[in-house]
Amino acid sequence: MHMSDALLSPVVGGVLWGICATVIAVSAEKLKKDSDTAKIPLMGALGAFVFAAQMINFSIPGTGSSGHLGGAMLLSILLGPYAAFLVMVSILAVQALFFADGGILALGANIFNMGFYACFLAYPLLYRPIAGDGTRRGRVFTAAVTASIAGMTAGAFSVVIQTMLSGISSLPFGPFAAMMLPIHFAIGIVEGIVTGFVVLTVHSIDPGISISRPLVFSVKRRKKALVLIFAAAVLIGGLFSRFASNYPDGLEWAVAGVSGGVETESGESGFFAASSLLQERDTDNPETTVSGLIGGIITLIAIFLMGFFLKKRAGKASASRGGHAGN
Amino acid sequence: MPGIEDKLYSLSRFERLSLEDTPIHRIDPRVKIVLTLAFIITVTSYDKYAVAPLLPFAAFPVLFAAAANLPGTFLIRRLLIVSPFAVAVGIFNPLFDREILFSIGGLPISGGWASFVSILIRYSLCMSAALVLTATTGFYRICTSLQSMRIPPVLTMQLLLLYRYIFLLSDEALRLSRARTLRSFGAKAQGIKSTGLLLASLLLRTLQRARCIHEAMSARGLQLTLPQFENPVIKKSDLILAVFILTALALLRFFDLTGVVGGLISGALG
Numbered sequence: 001m002h003m004s005d006a007l008l009s010p011v012v013g014g015v016l017w018g019i020c021a022t023v024i025a026v027s028a029e030k031l032k033k034d035s036d037t038a039k040i041p042l043m044g045a046l047g048a049f050v051f052a053a054q055m056i057n058f059s060i061p062g063t064g065s066s067g068h069l070g071g072a073m074l075l076s077i078l079l080g081p082y083a084a085f086l087v088m089v090s091i092l093a094v095q096a097l098f099f100a101d102g103g104i105l106a107l108g109a110n111i112f113n114m115g116f117y118a119c120f121l122a123y124p125l126l127y128r129p130i131a132g133d134g135t136r137r138g139r140v141f142t143a144a145v146t147a148s149i150a151g152m153t154a155g156a157f158s159v160v161i162q163t164m165l166s167g168i169s170s171l172p173f174g175p176f177a178a179m180m181l182p183i184h185f186a187i188g189i190v191e192g193i194v195t196g197f198v199v200l201t202v203h204s205i206d207p208g209i210s211i212s213r214p215l216v217f218s219v220k221r222r223k224k225a226l227v228l229i230f231a232a233a234v235l236i237g238g239l240f241s242r243f244a245s246n247y248p249d250g251l252e253w254a255v256a257g258v259s260g261g262v263e264t265e266s267g268e269s270g271f272f273a274a275s276s277l278l279q280e281r282d283t284d285n286p287e288t289t290v291s292g293l294i295g296g297i298i299t300l301i302a303i304f305l306m307g308f309f310l311k312k313r314a315g316k317a318s319a320s321r322g323g324h325a326g327n
Numbered sequence: 328m329p330g331i332e333d334k335l336y337s338l339s340r341f342e343r344l345s346l347e348d349t350p351i352h353r354i355d356p357r358v359k360i361v362l363t364l365a366f367i368i369t370v371t372s373y374d375k376y377a378v379a380p381l382l383p384f385a386a387f388p389v390l391f392a393a394a395a396n397l398p399g400t401f402l403i404r405r406l407l408i409v410s411p412f413a414v415a416v417g418i419f420n421p422l423f424d425r426e427i428l429f430s431i432g433g434l435p436i437s438g439g440w441a442s443f444v445s446i447l448i449r450y451s452l453c454m455s456a457a458l459v460l461t462a463t464t465g466f467y468r469i470c471t472s473l474q475s476m477r478i479p480p481v482l483t484m485q486l487l488l489l490y491r492y493i494f495l496l497s498d499e500a501l502r503l504s505r506a507r508t509l510r511s512f513g514a515k516a517q518g519i520k521s522t523g524l525l526l527a528s529l530l531l532r533t534l535q536r537a538r539c540i541h542e543a544m545s546a547r548g549l550q551l552t553l554p555q556f557e558n559p560v561i562k563k564s565d566l567i568l569a570v571f572i573l574t575a576l577a578l579l580r581f582f583d584l585t586g587v588v589g590g591l592i593s594g595a596l597g
Binding site: 002003004005006007008009010013014024025028029031032037038040041042043044045046047048049051052053055056086087089090091093094096097098099100103104105163167168169170171172176190193194197198201202205293294295296297298299300303304306307308309310311314315317 | 334337338341349363364367368370371372375378379380381382383385386389390392393394395396399405406408412413416417419420423424431438439442445446447449450453454456457458460461466469478479480481482484485486487488489490491492493495496497499500501503504519520522523524525526527529530531533534536537538540541544545549584585586587588589590591592593
């Protein structure tokens with residue numbers, strides 16, 4: 001559920017960047033005080049572990065789909081919330097820079113959705129109290145599942161909110177939340193279970209390791225299942241859209257109720273109106289739009305032609321320098 | 328879903344690309360980071376129906392990639408390989424936003440389709456900018472410049488250690504996963520329980536390794552800041568380039584280039 005640059009407005013992305021920068025600064029400060037140098041390589045290695053573990057898939061019973069490890073809850077359990085948060089930041093940064101997962105503007109949002117909730121809310125408020133001292137299997141499992149569900153759904157809900165506030169997607173709040181939340185609730189359950197397994201296994205093999213709590217997994221469906229779910233979602237979305245224009249959806253309705261039903265011309269209210277006002281510009285008249293489109297395509301062709309020649313020159317230059325064989 | 332091999336291959340490919348020596352590679356990493364950010368903010372600042380005005384922005388990643396001699400097919404493949412969340416969400420726009428925005432030769436285009444195409448363009452532009460930054464700078468130089476840009480050393484250290492150990496642990500995960508696949512048929516033995524055991528053993532090896540790393544690092548005088556090899560002063564030529572590109576971004580943002588080009592063309596045709 002990586003939030004993407006393409007769905008974010010600079011304002012929403014920037015605010016989340018700001019929040020995350022503050023939390024990063026606080027976490028770094030806490031770690032400095034900790035002054036336990038053994039934690040530094042441990043953080044690096046565990047970050048890489050989460051990365052590597054995401055590559056090991058498992059099948060989810062009865063669904064024909066497969067899942068893999070997510071990480072934030074496991075890291076919190078092993079390292080404590082501050083170090084875990086920084087490890088999540090580093091993992092998400094690598095994903096944004098190398099794998100086009102999310103994007104640089106969306107990095108703040110992704111850190112917030114996938115790191116903050118798990119490390120600073122689900123772990124201290126749910127996992128710790130439920131798991132207790134971590135010696136009873138049942139409690140560890142319950143804690144892992146509860147905390148994972150909470151972290152996952154909170155993250156998914158914030159994806160919905162961020163998308164709404166940015167106003168790039170036209171998906172109404174109701175159907176979007178109705179799609180995101182149940183899926184992530186289910187993912188949370190599976191994550192919690194696998195987390196519990198891993199922690200308990202490690203603990204039983206090496207009780208010396210200070211693990212009093214479990215790991216997290218995010219589900220990725222197999223391609224076939226993904227396409228099916230996706231087709232179903234589009235279909236359901238299409239059906240919803242017939243009603244969407246006629247009835248205000250949940251949050252709009254709630255906001256309208258609170259704000260005394262102040263409606264804008266576009267039928268939106270409250271903070272959606274405010275956010276869409278930020279986005280909306282008067283639509284150009286059709287003629288200029290079409291000629292703009294023609295101009296855009298021509299410019300694009302010109303750009304690629306220029307790029308092509310530039311690349312040829314760069315290739316020659318590096319070949320004549322006896323450049324690297326990396327290409 | 329991209330497999331382990333693909334991810335590892337991609338990482339090492341980036342590493343090799345970043346070792347090339349072109350004018351783009353030689354630009355100060357700090358300048359490149361700031362320019363990439365400015366580019367992404369400019370692109371995302373357009374309203375949701377913007378399609379044509381976004382197209383000229385392709386100039387930046389395309390020309391940078393070309394001048395840096397990056398393989399276009401590799402970058403395009405990386406863009407296509409992730410099934411972006413943005414596309415999954417964007418595909419709903421045509422369903423919910425059916426108001427006709429304009430028509431091309433009698434074909435009416437709804438706001439939803441325009442904004443969906445806009446999302447695809449935004450995705451390609453922002454992601455290719457990030458990929459070009461990484462491929463022309465290299466992770467190590469990104470981290471050292473982040474540190475000189477006041478990012479806490481704990482985080483830059485973490486980024487580098489993570490990057491270093493991804494290769495080692497991914498290899499290990501690859502072996503574990505391959506061995507299990509060879510011993511099982513289809514989805515058998517890939518259940519939650521066996522995976523839990525597998526991950527637990529990987530975790531134990533990781534912890535073991537972290538202990539060794541710490542001992543080795545302590546023996547060599549572990550410091551919590553990265554050594555700075557780069558010149559702390561940004562070169563004049565890089566600053567000039569930065570001003571030039573920022574001006575170009577601002578001009579494109581506030582001056583309707585595509586409208587003018589399109590107007591000229593339709594004027595010439597008509």
